[in-house]
Amino acid sequence: MAALEDHAWSGSAGFAAADPDQALRILAPQVLGAVVRRYGHFDVAEDAVQEALLAAARQWPGDPPQDPRAWLIAVASRRLTDLLRADQARRRREETVFRLAHVVQPEVPGTDDSLVLLFMCCHPALKPDAQLALTLRAVGGLTTAEVARAFLVPEDTMARRIGRAKQRVKASGLPFALPPAEERQNRLDVVLHVLYLIFNEGYTATRGDSLQRPDLAAEAIRLARLVRRLLPDDLEAAGLLALMLLSDARREARTAADGSLVPMAEQDRTRWNAAQIAEGIELITRTLPRGVPGPYQLQAAIAALHDEAPAAEATDWPQIMALYELLMRRAPGPMVALNHAVAVTMARGPAEGLPLLDGLTALANDHRLHAVRAHLLEMAGDPQGARAAYLTAASLAGTLPQRRYLNARAAKIPRSNP
Template sequence: MPSTPAEDLLRELAPQVLGALVRRFGHFDTAEDAVQESLIAAADSWPRDGVPDSPRAWLITVASRRLTDLLRRDQARARREETAARWMLPEQWLAPAADRRQDADDTLILLFLCCHPALTPASQIALTLRAVGGLSTAEVARAFLVPEATMTRRISRGKQRIRDSGLRFAPPTAAERADRVAAVLHVLYLVFTEGYARTAGPGLLRADLTAEAIRLTRLVRRLLPDDPEVTGLLALMLLTDARAPARIGPHGELVPMAEQDRARWRADQIAEGVALVGEALPRGPVGPYQLQAAIAAVHDEAPSAAATDWAQITALYEVLLGLSDNPVVALNHAVAVAMSRGARAGLALLADLDGDTRLADDPRLPAARAHLWELIGERAAAREAYRMAAARSTNLAQQRYLNARADALADDAATG
């Protein structure tokens, strides 16, 4: 059911209101409760009375009153003021309240807080989706296929870690900025990846997660327009998500890129993604998200699988390999080499990854090997590798695809 304009506005304003309250009062969890109540009040009164001239200020006012009530219930006034003062930003970051713009957006600082390196990656993702994305705890739990009680504990531990550590609601220092932005982008990348190729469950895609990751990355880019890696990540998401309509067959089966109907790819997202890549790359230095986006652009601009410029993709992967020791990048590079220089060259590179424990249980390594064995006509080896990949996969759509490939090879052997 499509959302209404008022619902979209509340979704956009929720993290800004939460950021404003946490900046002013602290108490992350209590502030979140107050914001939720202000959203409920708005959903009740705005359709009847109309949207106020300054909806953000309206929400902050209502939420602040509710937060004050909650704090008064739990602690004496003096203690509340002392606690709130500890959470206030130092003077170099925050102007006096009377001088601060009413429409100042604290969402980026809220993202920095949720993605603070002191938190575990699981807590970073959960807090980001809950506080910034506006997903309920039940929705976050469903996204990652864990019980709601488990996700509740995970979110609670993250909030407790923020309280106990004294993490400040403040922009990072100059020395911290690069690491903190990198943490934010990594969390958004993980959210998108889980939505585009979920690790477990019956279906392959979670369109709600990919859409939320794209929305939040657009927000970060609006707040950090000159950061080329932010632009690169948005481009990567758009170019990858553009293929989603052709990635699933009529019965929910996985369709590999080489067999996809490219007419079903989203041309508007491809055009935007390609333009963003062209905008980000000249700024330098080139980072991993920009390079992955450039690879995705080469794929998306090819009129057919056969016309893909695999030599260019191979070269881009080689640059990417020079930036980090990532076994998945090495695996993708091996496949690109196979497509540009021959399957046996790719198989030799895959053999170098056999001892990498980071891929010990990953279905992608045997799946890639199966594909290359199949290309050179080694059906028995390919069939065995497909079976191994299926056994390692926890996603039912992927399992069905891999077992179907193995079955097809068995049928070929029986009729050959």
């Protein structure tokens, strides 16, 4: 989003053999969608798919299949049948499996099963937090622990929440198909928000040894393209896709060869993906004049200004500041306010930006607030305040590259003499 984006922003056998973990993550929602479409039983189907993924993780490195997706569907289907047969109502379950196996929900030409699954998880029978959690788990491929971290709840609490959501989807009798056209718009806000969260986790991971998870970002972009194709006149769907493309375009330059974090101001812009930038700018340029811009369109416009600047010092900060002020009116929140403070600082100086951080108590335990404060204090000529803030930010950061970067920034500032 802003200059300190790394603080404030948050098949083929060859493919499987080259990177089986990435292949499994990308294929998981597609396989789950195919199995649910074929057999129903959403709750049991996810268990079966998870077991198929575990089997693939064991077998693929040494013996990759010719068609990974078909292999996973076959294994998951067999495991689903086994799970259903193990139920006390054995005979009834076997008859259900047999019937469903021979009366398959038709696959709609041009429709991706994972897109159908996405809209199904955002069913209005579920509460908004359950919609988000279930979609992140089933479509986004996040683990239950990762979803729990996103919601700031214990893992066992999230496991129960997701389990209840699956049961409600099952009880609703919802067919595995895209909702009627008149219902799609009602679910779209949740769908777009979920894709935004999935992309954010891919763009900057919340935990782990790597700053980014490109597989998640790529899957979010793929699904965003599908949503836009389904709803070509929706301006926010276009805005979200543009935002993803413009942000992901910087991926290669955001880390050095050793995996360390490179802030936007220091990135080699020749490594930015020019094709993605051109596509994103063209998309948001066509979208903005068509109506009152929503939050995703405004964020995409900000990202476009960053990507269009040939160098960091050429960034149009006054315009970015104005866009953040508009975004604060349309979609207020602590992260928007944090990025606005950065933009104010870059446009008018730290004396005006620093006071804007004081009211962001909701981010007191978020490393991004302290990292931004540290940078602004450095700009304001308070090295010791900056050093303390960098160390606080490092202690709160979730990934190893972030911690190393923030500790390194603190180490560059000499301790004051007693």
